Amino acid sequence: MSYQLVCLGNPLLDLQTNVDQEYLKKYDLKDNDAILAEPKHMPIYEELLKRDDLILVAGGAAQNTARGAQYILPPHSVVYFGSVGKDVYAEKLNEANAQYGLRTEYQIQDDIATGKCAALIYGAHRSLVTDLAAANHFKPTHLEKPENWKLVENASHFYIGGFHLTVSPEAIKKLGEHAAETNKPLALNFSAPFICQFFKDPLDASLPYVDYVIANESEAAAYAESHDLKTTDIVEIAKEVAKLPKVNTARPRTVIFTQGLDPTITVTYDPTTEDFEVKAFPVKKLDAEKVVDTNGAGDAFAAGFVASLVEGKSLVEAVDVGQWAAKLSIQQVGPTFPFPKQTY
Numbered sequence: 131m132s133y134q135l136v137c138l139g140n141p142l143l144d145l146q147t148n149v150d151q152e153y154l155k156k157y158d159l160k161d162n163d164a165i166l167a168e169p170k171h172m173p174i175y176e177e178l179l180k181r182d183d184l185i186l187v188a189g190g191a192a193q194n195t196a197r198g199a200q201y202i203l204p205p206h207s208v209v210y211f212g213s214v215g216k217d218v219y220a221e222k223l224n225e226a227n228a229q230y231g232l233r234t235e236y237q238i239q240d241d242i243a244t245g246k247c248a249a250l251i252y253g254a255h256r257s258l259v260t261d262l263a264a265a266n267h268f269k270p271t272h273l274e275k276p277e278n279w280k281l282v283e284n285a286s287h288f289y290i291g292g293f294h295l296t297v298s299p300e301a302i303k304k305l306g307e308h309a310a311e312t313n314k315p316l317a318l319n320f321s322a323p324f325i326c327q328f329f330k331d332p333l334d335a336s337l338p339y340v341d342y343v344i345a346n347e348s349e350a351a352a353y354a355e356s357h358d359l360k361t362t363d364i365v366e367i368a369k370e371v372a373k374l375p376k377v378n379t380a381r382p383r384t385v386i387f388t389q390g391l392d393p394t395i396t397v398t399y400d401p402t403t404e405d406f407e408v409k410a411f412p413v414k415k416l417d418a419e420k421v422v423d424t425n426g427a428g429d430a431f432a433a434g435f436v437a438s439l440v441e442g443k444s445l446v447e448a449v450d451v452g453q454w455a456a457k458l459s460i461q462q463v464g465p466t467f468p469f470p471k472q473t474y
């Protein structure tokens with residue numbers, strides 16, 4: 131079996147650099163957030179490109195997860211779909227993906243630049259400001275091309291970045307319908323608080339297709355607020371998400387909420403018994419001086435988690451591999467993994 135895991139997201143090149151609080155303030159940015167760039171943020175990219183400490187590193191949340199999963203899995207295991215331009219940024223992405231052995235089937239835009247993300251590192255935090263550009267032009271027709279749809283049909287697992295809800299909910303639905311019809315697991319990451327706040331309707335429309343919801347504590351809180359759940363308790367929020375209706379009733383839904391250094395919690399809902407299974411997994415703390423940056427930590431967790439699902443591992447082991455992968459990635463610059471390869 132090859133290419134068991136199909137991922138979909140927004141391919142971006144990260145323009146990463148360290149900033150101070152003043153810089154964040156100047157552009158009205160929170161120290162830990164991910165947003166779509168507004169016109170007032172556009173000068174950031176030009177400013178960053180002038181800096182000698184600028185690092186260009188492959189990003190895009192689901193692409194980071196795809197690269198990470200391929201890092202863990204045997205060669206020819208993961209394929210990633212997204213949309214890029216015809217430029218040096220796309221070349222950089224291709225180089226990075228080739229290093230990991232990640233297969234990409236990009237939709238290529240002739241006249242639109244590859245998307246970029248200003249990854250502004252402030253201490254242990256990261257503020258991400260994205261100009262989607264070509265990534266915003268992904269169309270479901272790309273997935274429907276016979277050669278691409280064959281890859282979808284061949285896959286056993288799907289991973290979708292919630293960020294893609296801003297681009298093509300239709301493409302997510304296509305994959306969701308296929309996964310449900312064929313009883314294949316599909317994982318969706320909430321990706322950012324703004325997805326839960328401002329893309330609530332497409333998020334709600336996609337959740338019936340989702341077997342594994344992966345999110346962090348701030349996304350869980352944003353979900354609770356936008357859905358008026360009237361609770362801030364992370365387990366209660368997870369229960370509400372876990373019990374939402376599902377198209378594929380042959381699989382339960384599991385919600386996985388990471389909380390930085392606090393325990394990762396999982397809630398699985400079994401609709402036949404109406405029971406919730408709740409688990410908590412403490413995080414093995416890394417010495418603060420070993421943390422290089424947290425850009426891509428959540429994506430790395432998701433990589434370890436979904437790679438483990440592909441390997442048929444248990445939920446308990448999948449969370450442990452996720453935590454291991456996140457720990458590896460935060461010791462690296464940007465959303466990357468160390469070479470020579472480390473194994474779990």
Ligand code: 26A
Pocket residue numbers: 139140142143144164165166188189190191192194247249258259260262291293294296425426427428429465
């Ligand atoms: C639609 N938006 C805002 C985004 C992103 C994004 N990936 C896809 N869509 N905003 C930031 N990222 C990526 O998140 C990674 C860290 O989790 C960044 O490119 C970064 O690599």
